[in-house]
Amino acid sequence: MSSMLSVDTLTKRYDDRIVVDGISFTVEPGECFGILGPNGAGKTTTLRCCLGLSVPDGGHITLCGLDVPGQARTARYRAGVVPQFDNLDPDFTVEENLLMWARYFEFSKAEARARVPRLLEMAGLQDRSKAKIETLSGGMKRRLTIARALINDPDVLFLDEPTTGLDPQARHLVWDGLKRLTKDGKTLVLTTHFMDEAERLCDRLCIMDAGKIIVEGSPRVLIDTLIEPVVVEVYGEDIAGWAETTARPLVDRLEMTGETAFCYAQSAEPLLASIGYQTGLRAMRRAANLEDVFIKLTGRDIRD
Amino acid sequence: MNFRFLHIVERNFLVWRKLMIPSLTTNLADPLFYLVGFGFGIGSLVGTVNGRPYVEFLAGGMLCYSTLNSATAEALYSAFSRLKMQRTWEGILHAPMTVADIVLGEWLWAAIKAVLSGSAILLIMYAFNIAHGFRPLAVLPVLFLLGLCVAGLALVMTTIAKGFDFFAYYFTLVLTPMSFLSGVFFPLQSLPLSVQKIALVLPLAHAAQLSRGLVFGDDMPHPGWSLLLLAVYGIVGVVVSIRIATQRLHR
Numbered sequence: 001m002s003s004m005l006s007v008d009t010l011t012k013r014y015d016d017r018i019v020v021d022g023i024s025f026t027v028e029p030g031e032c033f034g035i036l037g038p039n040g041a042g043k044t045t046t047l048r049c050c051l052g053l054s055v056p057d058g059g060h061i062t063l064c065g066l067d068v069p070g071q072a073r074t075a076r077y078r079a080g081v082v083p084q085f086d087n088l089d090p091d092f093t094v095e096e097n098l099l100m101w102a103r104y105f106e107f108s109k110a111e112a113r114a115r116v117p118r119l120l121e122m123a124g125l126q127d128r129s130k131a132k133i134e135t136l137s138g139g140m141k142r143r144l145t146i147a148r149a150l151i152n153d154p155d156v157l158f159l160d161e162p163t164t165g166l167d168p169q170a171r172h173l174v175w176d177g178l179k180r181l182t183k184d185g186k187t188l189v190l191t192t193h194f195m196d197e198a199e200r201l202c203d204r205l206c207i208m209d210a211g212k213i214i215v216e217g218s219p220r221v222l223i224d225t226l227i228e229p230v231v232v233e234v235y236g237e238d239i240a241g242w243a244e245t246t247a248r249p250l251v252d253r254l255e256m257t258g259e260t261a262f263c264y265a266q267s268a269e270p271l272l273a274s275i276g277y278q279t280g281l282r283a284m285r286r287a288a289n290l291e292d293v294f295i296k297l298t299g300r301d302i303r304d
Numbered sequence: 305m306n307f308r309f310l311h312i313v314e315r316n317f318l319v320w321r322k323l324m325i326p327s328l329t330t331n332l333a334d335p336l337f338y339l340v341g342f343g344f345g346i347g348s349l350v351g352t353v354n355g356r357p358y359v360e361f362l363a364g365g366m367l368c369y370s371t372l373n374s375a376t377a378e379a380l381y382s383a384f385s386r387l388k389m390q391r392t393w394e395g396i397l398h399a400p401m402t403v404a405d406i407v408l409g410e411w412l413w414a415a416i417k418a419v420l421s422g423s424a425i426l427l428i429m430y431a432f433n434i435a436h437g438f439r440p441l442a443v444l445p446v447l448f449l450l451g452l453c454v455a456g457l458a459l460v461m462t463t464i465a466k467g468f469d470f471f472a473y474y475f476t477l478v479l480t481p482m483s484f485l486s487g488v489f490f491p492l493q494s495l496p497l498s499v500q501k502i503a504l505v506l507p508l509a510h511a512a513q514l515s516r517g518l519v520f521g522d523d524m525p526h527p528g529w530s531l532l533l534l535a536v537y538g539i540v541g542v543v544v545s546i547r548i549a550t551q552r553l554h555r
Contacts, residue, residue, distance in 0.1 A: 014555070051398070053397060053398075053553075053554060054554060054555060055554055073400050073401070073402055074400065076398070076399065076400040077400045081398035083394075083395070083398065085391070087390075087391040087392070087394055087395035087398075088395070089315075089390070089392055089395065090390050090392075091319040091322075091390070091392075092318075092319070096318070100314075100315055100318070101399060103311050103314060103315075104311055104396060104399035104400065104401050105399060105400060106308075106400075149398075
C-alpha cells in the first residue's frame, strides 16, 4: 500500500530566511503522525506545503498519490483541514457553515443537507445549529471546524495545533474525538507543541527545530532511547550552589532554569537521600516524558 | 472551463439574502433622493441640457454612477473584509477551490450587485416617466459590463491593500476625479478641451454615453470602442487581481 503522504527534501524560504530546510517523512494510511516543535520551527509551513497552500522552493510532495502543489486542488477532495486559527464563515450560522462547505466540495444541495446532521451530532452542536459563529465558545468553534473538515469523509485530516487556546475540558473533548477518528481508520497529521497531546494521540512523531527534523519515532521509543528514565525537579534557595556541589555527582545530567534544577538520572534514590538532610529544598520525582526529550533536543531558550 | 467560481457567487448571494430588505431599500432610496434632489432641484435652475430636461440627463448618468458605486463597495470593502478580517478566502482555499475561483466569483458577484443598483434607478426612471417602453432595458447588459469593469479595477486595490486606509487613495485619486470628468452630473462640453480628452480613457465616461444612447437615443460616438474599453479594463483588472491574490495567499 502506498503512503498517504510523502514529503521528500521539502525546502521553503521566506525572502532569505529558510523556514523548512530539506525535511523528509512519510505518513502511512491509518496512522496518527505528529509534527512537534517550538514556535517558528516550520510546522505550519510544512502543513501548508503538504496541502498545496504554500509553494515549496524545493523537494517533492505527494498526497493521496497526487503531486502537490501540481494536483493539490484535486488532492484536497480527499483531505480535511483544521487550521490553527478558526476561519469559520462569520456571515453564516453553524449549520450554514457546514452546508456551504459541502458545496465547495461539489456536493449537491440534497447531499449537503444529508451530511450535516451527523456532523452536528459528532461536534455536540445539534442544539446550536442556528447559532451565529460569534456566539460560540472557543471549544465549540474548534469542534465545528473539525466537523467541517470531515464533510467530505476525508482519508487524511490535517490539524494545525488543534487544541491551542482551549481549556482542559475542551481539550479532552477534542482528543476523544480525534481518537475516535483514528479508530475509524482515518489518517491524521497534526502539529502541536503540547507534549502530552502528542504522547496521547500520535503513533509516530517527529520533532522539528529551525526547519529541520531532529528525531523521528514513536513517542515511547523516543522517551526510552533519548532520555534518562527519571527526573527530579528540585527548587529552593541557593539552588545553583547546591546543584553544582551536591547534585551533579549523583545524576547523569543537570539543567538549571531560574530557581529550579532538573536532575536526570537512572535512579532518583541517591539524590533524594541527599536532599533528605537539606532544609529549604523541595523535590518532585517523576518519570521522564516527551517534554523532557523535546527540551533536551531543542533547548530551554524562549522562541518567538 | 470550470464553474467553481459560481460557489463563491452562491455564498455571497446566500449572505446577501439575509440582509436583502435593507439592501434593496438602500438601492432604491439613495438614487431616489439624488434624482429628486439634484434632478428636480438643480434641474429647475439649469433648465435643459443637450435639449432635454436636466433630470433626464442626470438620470442617464446616475444609472452608471450608481452601478459604479455599488460594484466598488462590494469589490473593495466587502471583498477586503472577506480577504483580511474574516479570513473567508483563506478558509475556502482549504476546500478544493483555487484563488482564481474565489476572485472570479467575487468579480461576478460585484457586477451582479451593481446591476441590481442600476436596475433600481431604471425602476425609478420608469416611475417618474423619464424612461419609456422596452428600449431602455437594453442598458442593463451595459451596466453589467460596467460592473465587471469597475469590480476588476477595485479588486486590484483590494488584493494589494494592507488595510482599509489604503482605499482612500483610490477614492481621492481615481474614483472622485473620474466621477467629475465623465459627464455624469454635467456635460463634458462644459470642461476645457484638454480636460475633455482625459475622458476618452475613462470607463465611466464611455458607460455614460452608452447609457444615454440606449435609454434616450442620444448620439453614441463609438459604441463598439466603448464596450471594448469597458471589457478590457475589467478583464485586465481581474487577471491582475488573481495574480496578486495568488502571491498573497499562497505565500
